[in-house]
Amino acid sequence: MRIQDIIKGKKEWRAHVKRVESLPQDYQIVYREIQKYLFKVGPVELTDGIGLLSGIVDLFEEGAAVGKGVLDVTGSDVAAFCDDLIKGSKTYADIYKESVDQKIGRAMKKAEDKTKKGGISKWKKQSR
Numbered sequence: 264m265r266i267q268d269i270i271k272g273k274k275e276w277r278a279h280v281k282r283v284e285s286l287p288q289d290y291q292i293v294y295r296e297i298q299k300y301l302f303k304v305g306p307v308e309l310t311d312g313i314g315l316l317s318g319i320v321d322l323f324e325e326g327a328a329v330g331k332g333v334l335d336v337t338g339s340d341v342a343a344f345c346d347d348l349i350k351g352s353k354t355y356a357d358i359y360k361e362s363v364d365q366k367i368g369r370a371m372k373k374a375e376d377k378t379k380k381g382g383i384s385k386w387k388k389q390s391r
Contacts, residue, residue, distance in 0.1 A: 279313050
């Protein structure tokens with residue numbers, strides 16, 4: 264990553280934060296919880312820019328402009344709202360699940376190979 268890209272990213276993030284800070288207090292509270300949730304379980308693409316988060320701020324600005332409460336915009340189950348936003352996106356949880364499956368697969372294959380070569384029977388003889 265070039266230094267210009269880093270500087271551009273920081274400028275975009277600062278502008279984004281200012282937009283969030285201009286929202287009504289209840290919207291800010293919910294936004295920050297959504298942000299935490301998405302950073303923990305959210306899509307891998309979230310690290311590629313602020314597109315999703317910016318879209319949420321757009322939605323919140325529209326809701327605030329017409330006088331809606333934040334939960335009227337998101338619904339009372341904010342986590343479900345977040346899950347709907349990232350439905351179909353690859354998440355860090357998905358990557359971790361794949362990693363666990365791969366590790367288990369390799370370990371099982373290794374154990375099978377030892378069994379086929381007589382490794383386990385040799386171990387049994389040694390332990391007697």
